[in-house]
């Protein structure tokens with residue numbers, strides 16, 4: 331009984347998080363791990379890597395950059411191709427994830 335109440339609360343909690351539709355740092359993290367980290371690195375964006383480090387950068391800056399890559403107002407063969415498949419949610423999520431990641 332106690333368990334049912336608890337899991338009920340948990341499900342309600344999950345639902346309310348979903349309905350807010352706020353950027354999800356967790357979704358951002360998995361996207362970053364699956365796609366971005368191959369180039370940008372998750373934990374060790376080294377200074378001599380050929381790719382700009384993203385950790386700890388301004389959230390709005392990252393979102394703007396990704397939207398510019400997506401609509402090709404900022405040119406980069408690589409990033410235009412990658413950002414082309416990102417939704418607005420993906421962009422908010424990865425931007426939030428990287429902005430909060432310690433550089």
Ligand code: HEC
Pocket residue numbers: 361362365366367368369370380381382384392395396405406408409412424425
């Ligand atoms: C195949 C390698 C590669 C992958 C994968 C990749 N990037 Fe990039 N990214 C680059 C390169 C190269 C640049 C520099 C492009 C330029 O000159 O504008 C860049 C630039 C950026 C910038 C601009 C940084 C700045 O300082 O202005 C952002 C933001 C960015 N990437 C985000 C992402 C995100 C988010 C993902 C995952 C969804 C991702 N990238 C995946 C190679 C990659």
